């Protein structure tokens with residue numbers, strides 16, 4: 050089915066402040082020039098895309114689009130005559146050879162771009178005194194890119210589609226450049242938000258009812274059409290409901306994969322997932338037009354099959370970018386990426402964002418890393434080989450959708466040709482991922498061989514100018530080449546022959562586009578020109594001639610060249626089609642190559658950074674001996690990072706028996722220590738080690754024994770959410786509420802300074818009750834870093850709580866940070882000391898100390914907390930103490 054294409058340009062200038070003639074709807078069409086007429090005709094088919102219209106060597110844009118493009122790309126806006134009675138209209142142009150660069154910039158800003166190119170030789174049109182034919186050749190939207198230059202090699206470019214029905218939702222997503230295509234369905238809209246935040250799609254399709262059909266919302270743009278659960282940091286294409294209906298969507302999927310039923314895809318029981326997937330396919334049909342998009346078979350997944358890591362936790366743990374400036378440098382991905390291929394780079398990113406829950410899957414990765422750690426030679430050779438493999442996933446995609454050039458196919462063939470070597474290399478391997486590469490389908494080897502034997506080693510960029518296909522591969526091509534060569538030889542001989550015949554040693558045979566081949570004679574020798582020369586052109590110093598024979602040869606040479614080029618092009622197209630037909634197989638192998646790449650990189654890290662294989666167990670235990678933070682460690686000189694141990698969540702047998710120490714290791718640790726002593730670092734390092742273990746990596750520790758964790762929550766640092774206008778404290782409370790509502794005994798909760806953004810006693814009270822609830826009701830494994838050292842008292846009343854502190858050494862004029870985590874609670878926060886070190890005036894420091902003494906002396910709550918906990922059984926305790934400890 051086909052509905053109006055959707056892609057958009059939200060006008061960035063309000064309509065009432067538009068310069069004259071910027072709104073083509075106000076103009077009399079009859080009075081427009083022929084070219085402008087065509088422009089508007091095309092524009093009306095794609096109202097939501099910025100239209101780039103080829104005019105000679107430029108792509109030009111008119112009316113409102115010209116204004117938008119000039120603003121967004123900081124280009125000079127000019128004007129163009131649009132008809133005698135209309136006058137000039139706004140225009141912005143970009144050189145045709147730079148159109149990709151400009152289009153990419155517009156796509157990054159969330160616009161869709163329609164490219165309307167000249168589809169015939171302009172000279173023919175000029176000869177026939179008519180406008181050159183122009184047609185839309187490509188529609189580019191942020192989620193449907195396949196061109197190498199427009200994509201980031203090490204990052205997937207996802208297009209997502211969402212269907213919401215009450216509290217239930219379906220989500221499908223695809224990276225059409227790699228063919229990945231997945232769908233899922235679940236309930237709870239918060240989970241949908243989190244899943245979208247994990248994927249970071251470049252574009253999200255959302256079905257709505259008229260009137261905004263086809264509109265594209267750019268990141269940050271608000272719309273009443275979007276439900277709250279769809280974060281407005283993405284670009285949305287608003288689509289018609291029709292292709293998202295179950296029947297349409299189902300048919301669309303069946304047709305795409307040439308199936309009779311959805312059962313084989315495992316999604317027949319997921320109506321919302323099916324609807325989303327169908328809607329996505331429909332969009333591809335609209336935007337990709339004649340280009341087939343080779344997608345892998347639709348796969349279904351369940352979000353609860355993976356460790357749940359919400360957006361806040363992912364951000365706080367700085368998995369793919371830093372909190373401070375959003376860059377890759379300084380993130381976990383940055384520290385761990387030793388992959389040799391772009392496919393591996395993308396896979397590592399995906400793995401880090403989707404740690405596993407399944408012990409078998411985790412062990413398979415650990416086993417492979419172990420084998421690669423132990424076998425240095427194998428690892429080294431593997432990496433050498435991997436470096437020679439290009440981006441098979443994307444090259445195959447381009448072959449399949451008909452955009453690959455000859456260089457792409459050569460790169461693909463060279464990479465496929467490495468696969469047999471790869472399988473020989475891993476043939477001795479025992480671990481699952483090595484085994485998966487031991488048999489490479491022979492047909493791929495044959496395909497590589499075929500491409501290599503057909504295509505020259507370094508083919509040109511353009512496909513229609515010949516020079517692509519080797520001789521000896523196609524009889525017709527060879528005989529055409531023989532004829533063409535004979536003609537070329539004749540031409541080459543002609544100069545010598547005519548010089549002899551005429552006695553003019555300066556006679557030349559030349560060629561130009563307007564007159565074709567000619568013989569030129571300088572003016573001084575003109576009288577020696579033979580009679581059979583026909584005068585064709587007179588220049589200042591020379592005269593140009595033709596002969597009937599030369600013209601005849603010229604016709605042959607030129608048509609032979611065209612025929613040759615055309616034939617080469619056709620042979621190339623056949624070859625490309627053949628690659629496209631094998632895309633599924635190539636991509637299966639690519640996935641295995643990408644996985645091996647990730648695992649060899651992780652093995653490298655394990656060897657050079659001293660990581661250990663974690664023992665994964667089916668319990669709640671977290672035992673990390675001498676653990677380190679993978680990123681902070683890298684930023685310090687070798688040996689400077691102080692390793693620390695963490696033990697949580699191991700309940701001893703018989704813990705219910707009176708008199709038996711119930712917990713060998715606590716569920717909740719209250720972590721205190723001065724500013725900058727290393728609390729946050731310790732907290733994050735535990736989260737990252739758990740995450741890395743479940744990703745299947747080795748971990749930065751001397752040893753580790755870890756139970757599978759269902760979710761990792763973090764609340765680290767406090768930032769205002771300016772986008773939603775929420776205060777620091779509200780953000781903190783929202784995040785805390787989320788944790789308390791979702792954490793389970795199998796979760797790992799990392800809390801940093803809960804309750805800091807409000808009045809001290811409010812904050813302390815909240816911190817206290819949150820810690821108490823986590824330890825007694827939820828019993829998740831928790832580290833609670835705090836400056837409220839009053840919380841240390843919890844350990845004396847709740848058995849599964851323990852106190853740890855990050856130690857410092859106090860000298861008369863300074864504090865030395867030891868960064869060592871040890872049992873026991875800090876009774877001092879050193880805040881005033883930190884202020885002194887930062888240079889607060891002495892008088893302010895003295896006054897602060899005085900005030901603190903007074904507060905401690907007179908604060909009923911502080912006193913109550915201390916006294917109350919220690920003397921719980923005393924009947925005459927203060928009311929404040931009861932307030933705190935009563936249910």
Ligand SMILES: Nc1ncnc2c1ncn2[C@@H]1O[C@H](COP(=O)(O)OP(=O)(O)OP(=O)(O)O)[C@@H](O)[C@H]1O
Nearest residue numbers: 689690691692723724725726727728729730731868
């Ligand atoms: N184990 C460690 N070994 C070496 N250096 C460390 C260690 N832990 C932390 N650091 C260094 O100390 C700095 C401060 O650490 P961190 O931010 O964790 O302190 P903090 O106690 O959370 O401070 P605040 O209470 O002010 O938030 C880090 O940037 C790091 O450079």
